[in-house]
Amino acid sequence: MAISQTSAQPLASTADIAVSVRNISKKYNQTEALRNLSLDFPKGELTSLLGPSGCGKTTLLKIIAGLLDANSGTVQVGGQTISGPGPDRAFVFQDFALMPWANVIRNVAFGLELRGIAKSEREAIAEKYIASVGLTGFEKSFPHELSGGMRQRVGLARALSVNAQVLLLDEPFSAVDEQTRRKFQEDLLALVQNESKTFIFVTHSIEEAVYVSDQIAILLPRPSRVSEIIRPSSFRGKSVDNIRRDPEYLDIVDQIWASLRSYVE
Amino acid sequence: MSAVIVFSAWEIAGRVPISYSFPTFLESMAALAVITLDGSIFVAYAETLKPLVTGIAISGVLGVGIGLWVGLSEKFEWLFAPIFIVMQAAPLAALIPLLVMIYGIGLTSKVFVVCIMAMPVIVLNTASAVRNTPVSLKEMARSFLANDHEVLLKVIIPAASPIIFSGLRLGVSAGFIGAILSELKITPTGVGDIITFSRSIADYPTMYAAIFSIILLAVLFLNLLEKLENYLFEGNNRGYISD
Numbered sequence: 459m460a461i462s463q464t465s466a467q468p469l470a471s472t473a474d475i476a477v478s479v480r481n482i483s484k485k486y487n488q489t490e491a492l493r494n495l496s497l498d499f500p501k502g503e504l505t506s507l508l509g510p511s512g513c514g515k516t517t518l519l520k521i522i523a524g525l526l527d528a529n530s531g532t533v534q535v536g537g538q539t540i541s542g543p544g545p546d547r548a549f550v551f552q553d554f555a556l557m558p559w560a561n562v563i564r565n566v567a568f569g570l571e572l573r574g575i576a577k578s579e580r581e582a583i584a585e586k587y588i589a590s591v592g593l594t595g596f597e598k599s600f601p602h603e604l605s606g607g608m609r610q611r612v613g614l615a616r617a618l619s620v621n622a623q624v625l626l627l628d629e630p631f632s633a634v635d636e637q638t639r640r641k642f643q644e645d646l647l648a649l650v651q652n653e654s655k656t657f658i659f660v661t662h663s664i665e666e667a668v669y670v671s672d673q674i675a676i677l678l679p680r681p682s683r684v685s686e687i688i689r690p691s692s693f694r695g696k697s698v699d700n701i702r703r704d705p706e707y708l709d710i711v712d713q714i715w716a717s718l719r720s721y722v723e
Numbered sequence: 724m725s726a727v728i729v730f731s732a733w734e735i736a737g738r739v740p741i742s743y744s745f746p747t748f749l750e751s752m753a754a755l756a757v758i759t760l761d762g763s764i765f766v767a768y769a770e771t772l773k774p775l776v777t778g779i780a781i782s783g784v785l786g787v788g789i790g791l792w793v794g795l796s797e798k799f800e801w802l803f804a805p806i807f808i809v810m811q812a813a814p815l816a817a818l819i820p821l822l823v824m825i826y827g828i829g830l831t832s833k834v835f836v837v838c839i840m841a842m843p844v845i846v847l848n849t850a851s852a853v854r855n856t857p858v859s860l861k862e863m864a865r866s867f868l869a870n871d872h873e874v875l876l877k878v879i880i881p882a883a884s885p886i887i888f889s890g891l892r893l894g895v896s897a898g899f900i901g902a903i904l905s906e907l908k909i910t911p912t913g914v915g916d917i918i919t920f921s922r923s924i925a926d927y928p929t930m931y932a933a934i935f936s937i938i939l940l941a942v943l944f945l946n947l948l949e950k951l952e953n954y955l956f957e958g959n960n961r962g963y964i965s966d
Contacts, residue, residue, distance in 0.1 A: 525862050543866045555863035559881050559956055569867035572877075620867065 476501040476624055476656035477522060482531035484517055491517045493681035495531070499624075503672035504650045504657040508664065508714065510721045514682030515660045516628055522658065523549050523626050535624060545573070548617035552629040554609045556601040562588065563597040565612050569620040580619075587615040607638035618653075627659045631666070639666075644698045646670050664714045668707055676714060678721060685717065746928040751935060754928035758917070764936060771913030771937075774830055775902035778837025782894055786842045787887060790849025794883075795875075800850065811843035815901070819908045833905040840901030841894040848890025852883035881956055888952045892945055899941045 477499040484492040491514045499505045507515040520526040522533050524543040532539050535546050548569065556565050563584050564571075570580035588597055591611040601609055610630055617625055631639045647670055650657055661667050667674050674688045693704035701707055730748050737747030746754075758764040793800045819836065826832040856879045864878045880887075906915020914933050921929035 520862075523866050525866055543868055545868060547866070549863070549866040551859050551863060553857075553859050555857070555859040557860065557878070557881065559884075568864075568877075572864070572867050572869045572873060616867075 474501050475499065476536065477658065478534040479518070479522065480532050480534070482518070482521060482528045482533070484514070484521065484526070484528050490681035492521075492528070493683060495683055497675055497684055497687075499656055499658055500673065501656050502650075502654050504646070504659055504670055505673040505675060506659045506661055506667035506671040507675050507677055508661060508667040509677035509682070510679055510718055511662060513677040513679035513721075515677050518677070518682070519626050519628050519658060519660050522624075523547055525549075545620065546622055547624045547626055548620050548622035550610075550613050550617045550625065550627040550630045552632055554601075554606075554613045554633070556609055556612055558601050561598050561600050562593065562604075562612055565601065566615045566619055569616055573620070583619055584615070587619045588612075590618070591615045605638075607634045607642070610634055610642070622655075624656045624658065627657065629660050629662065632662070643670050647698055664711050664718070665702075668710045668714070669701055674710075674714070676717065678718075688714070744925070744927050746931055750928040751931040754926075755932035755936060758929060758932060763917070764914075764933070767913045767917050767933075768940075769913075771902055771906060771915065774833035774837055774905060775898060777830075778834045778901065779841055779895055779898045781834065782838050782841035782845055782898060783891060786845030786894060787849050787891075790846040790887070790890070791853055791875075791880075793846065794850035794853025795879075804847070804850065807843040807846045810839055811847065813839075815839055815904065816908060819905070823909055828910045832909055833902070836905035836909070837898045837901040840904075841898035844897060845887075845890045845894040848893070849883065849887045852886035852890075853879055856882045884952070884956045888948065888956075892948060895944055895948060896941060899937060899944075903937060 475498045479495060479497045479499075482492055482495045483490075495514075495518065497518075507518060509515050517526065521528050522535075522540075524533075524540050524547070534540070535544065538546075557568065560568070563581055566588055567580040567584035570583060571577075575583075585597065588594060591614055593608060593611055593615065596604065596608065601612070604612070610633070613630070631642045634642065643666060646657075646659075650670075650672075659667075659670065668690060672689065672694065674690075676685045676688070677683070678685045688710060690706060690710055692706045693701050696704065733751075734748040737745055737750065740747075755764075789803060793803050815836065818839070819832075822832045822835050826835060860878050860882060861874055864874045869877065903915055903918075906912055907919060911919040914937055917933040918930050921927070921933065
């Protein structure tokens, strides 16, 4: 099989690592969610966190975001240990988390508003990103007037507009329909290519993870640990139309399912 | 339209008549015109509005304030929520003699009655609205670097505002009931005086005119409150994301 596989802790020079998670443990009351988990996220790449439900992937993402505190261990972003949310990270939420009382442009500009940027300036920036996600003309619309896919585009534009180096995506496409989802996946690949940002992507879909990722971290549950890291090699440069029939793509999907099967109730 | 139906039903019921003491709609309106023209209704409202406006203002400001606090802190919920639940459930008419004993028969007692009627629903609605702010919205604000102050002002209060305002609407209506109740039960002043006096001399049209006017005022007040809500929170009347 043409799968390049590395040990659970890949060795890479620290300059190429955007986010580095070291020995993170997290307990909810008596339940151990994460135990001594370490993982590196290479700069400019998309890393998926993939695993069965309850494996702590969203917990890990929220710890990296600074929204949850770990019981022990450290997270470094750009070499700096984090102690909470920071301007170097932006979050895209599974349920979009749009403010229903605010129109699209205010939602997109909200991150900039919280950074104290003047209204005219932040709306100019927001308009640019609204255009880049294909929502031109909807600036004054309210979230309830948009479809699920369009709402998530607003969420994505909001995360892009603050120009953070690391984008954290928590199952961003799980609440949109299948066709929109495929379009999103293609757009995401283009985004990773064009923006020199690091993406951390939580998903429970094996196909989705293999399709979009430069690196896939498989998490196994109770307590959560990284069981393997897979780096697809041969189809990454190919056009989006050919990925799903690439033999390596199919092999990796099968391989991941084989290792996850026993953990799915 | 619904007003026409109600008024016609009132007129018919008055003409049947259901009871000697139930005047027709037109008789009541004529009586309303009389007390409006001789100015006695304005004198009465000058008296009634004092405890009403004071009580509603206190309940509104303090009620939303305490409600926010109770909603944000479990400790304060433990401390304060039972008071307001008891206040809401207590039979107010039975408490009035107690209030009169403590605060006398003046304005203070009447303001208290208005507050006891209006405040619990404002506090409890505000608190539950604040507590039920969607977690992902709060997380969103924090992840985009909002401090606690900004989370409260830019996310929690706007998200809670529809329910806070529905609490205010209920509170204001209850405050009107409290104001009239206090004038009937403590000392007959203002509109309560018109009601009591005209009933005692069997001038039922005037009595119903007074009751009608207070309902009218309450409706006007509630409309004003709705205007305020739409002015402050523009997006509230634009519907909500359903999923």
